[in-house]
Amino acid sequence: MTAPVSVPAAGSRALAHPAPEEIRLEGVLHALSDPLRLGIVRELAVGSDELACSDFDVPVSKSTTTHHFRVLREAGVIRQVYRGTAKMNGLRRDDLDALFPGLLDSLLEAAARQEERLAGA
Amino acid sequence: MTAPVSVPAAGSRALAHPAPEEIRLEGVLHALSDPLRLGIVRELAVGSDELACSDFDVPVSKSTTTHHFRVLREAGVIRQVYRGTAKMNGLRRDDLDALFPGLLDSLLEAAARQEERLAGA
DNA sequence: GCCGTACTACGAGAGCTATCGTACAAGCCG
DNA sequence: CGGCTTGTACGATAGCTCTCGTAGTACGGC
Numbered sequence: 001m002t003a004p005v006s007v008p009a010a011g012s013r014a015l016a017h018p019a020p021e022e023i024r025l026e027g028v029l030h031a032l033s034d035p036l037r038l039g040i041v042r043e044l045a046v047g048s049d050e051l052a053c054s055d056f057d058v059p060v061s062k063s064t065t066t067h068h069f070r071v072l073r074e075a076g077v078i079r080q081v082y083r084g085t086a087k088m089n090g091l092r093r094d095d096l097d098a099l100f101p102g103l104l105d106s107l108l109e110a111a112a113r114q115e116e117r118l119a120g121a
Numbered sequence: 122m123t124a125p126v127s128v129p130a131a132g133s134r135a136l137a138h139p140a141p142e143e144i145r146l147e148g149v150l151h152a153l154s155d156p157l158r159l160g161i162v163r164e165l166a167v168g169s170d171e172l173a174c175s176d177f178d179v180p181v182s183k184s185t186t187t188h189h190f191r192v193l194r195e196a197g198v199i200r201q202v203y204r205g206t207a208k209m210n211g212l213r214r215d216d217l218d219a220l221f222p223g224l225l226d227s228l229l230e231a232a233a234r235q236e237e238r239l240a241g242a
Numbered sequence: 243g244c245c246g247t248a249c250t251a252c253g254a255g256a257g258c259t260a261t262c263g264t265a266c267a268a269g270c271c272g
Numbered sequence: 273c274g275g276c277t278t279g280t281a282c283g284a285t286a287g288c289t290c291t292c293g294t295a296g297t298a299c300g301g302c
Contacts, residue, residue: 013298025235026154029228033151034290054248064291066250071289085248085299099238100231102223107150110221114146117220134268155260175278185261187280192259206269206278243302250297259288267280272273 013082015073020095023076028096031075036060037068038111041077041091045108049090052083134203136194141216144197149217152196157181158189159232162198162212166229170211173204 032038040056058065069089072078079090096104153159161177179186190210193199200211217225 021238025228025231026156026159029150029159030154033147033154035147036290038147038150052248060290061292062249063251063293067290070250082249082298085246087249100227100234103227103231106221106224106227107146110146110224113221117142157260173278181260182262183279184263184281188260190279203268203279206276208279245300245302247300248298250295252293252295254292256291257289259286261285261287263282263284265281268278270277271275 015080015082017073017079017092018076020076020099023095023099025100027075028077028100031072031077032107034068034071037072040068040072040089042108042111044078044089044091045093045104049079049088051089052086053089054086136201136203138194138200138213139197141197141220144216144220146221148196149198149221152193152198153228155189155192158193161189161193161210163229163232165199165210165212166214166225170200170209172210173207174210175207 032041036058040058043056044051053065053069056065058068060068069078069080069087073080076092076095079092080087082088091104093104153162157179161179164177165172174186174190177186179189181189190199190201190208194201197213197216200213201208203209212225214225
């Protein structure tokens with residue numbers, strides 16, 4: 001047992017990510033049930049893997065931003081890695097698609113559709 | 122404006138449900154992010170529309186069960202109607218599919234897949 | 243070596259959530 | 273009617289979550 005928690009690269013500053021086996025659907029849904037985090041994930045889905053935390057235009061303080069990114073990472077939704085002083089963020093699309101095929105796309109489309117609808121289309 | 126909150130049938134004991142326009146993706150995800158509620162929805166998805174609250178075998182007290190069903194109803198995930206002393210529950214599959222095509226099925230499949238995986242398949 | 247940038251840690255407060263037990267209401271059945 | 277079944281309301285509690293500000297760490301550039 002003792003799930004392989006994707007051991008951090010030895011020497012450097014590394015961040016704990018859940019192994020794919022540890023990712024729980026409930027956790028993913030919970031992470032995405034916050035509008036702010038859902039927005040972050042949507043931005044990440046269209047952009048590249050190379051978005052720093054500060055590239056997002058969230059209407060909360062820096063500490064709160066850190067908090068939300070951590071929730072997303074700990075739920076297994078995003079991957080984070082340091083690159084100098086910046087922390088680059090990327091969707092764990094590969095892992096999520098392997099665990100829950102089609103789910104991420106459905107969620108992203110649902111979010112897009114809702115935004116369109118609420119915009120008074 | 123003033124969204125039509127699907128006015129309850131006049132005289133009888135009726136329950137407030139959100140109108141389709143009021144259903145929010147975040148709310149749905151939040152409702153489903155609880156293992157208990159996700160389980161209820163999964164049972165509802167395979168069974169008929171005719172399941173009473175007491176037909177579910179949840180490991181919590183009656184009051185807590187009431188609470189969870191209310192969360193699901195207020196998020197727009199289920200429909201509830203009184204039938205004698207019982208309260209019958211049904212998925213709002215039609216409304217959900219119209220708002221978020223494919224999402225419900227993706228979620229149900231993801232849940233099934235995870236259960237299979239965790240059962241040590 | 244020093245400063246600025248980017249992010250984290252910690253502590254705190256407000257608010258929501260899950261849970262319970264007890265007490266109660268509504269409807270069926272004998 | 274009286275009792276049983278089913279679910280609700282209310283109050284309470286513990287725990288989580290979102291939010292912030294302040295203080296601190298890690299890294300890159302001058």
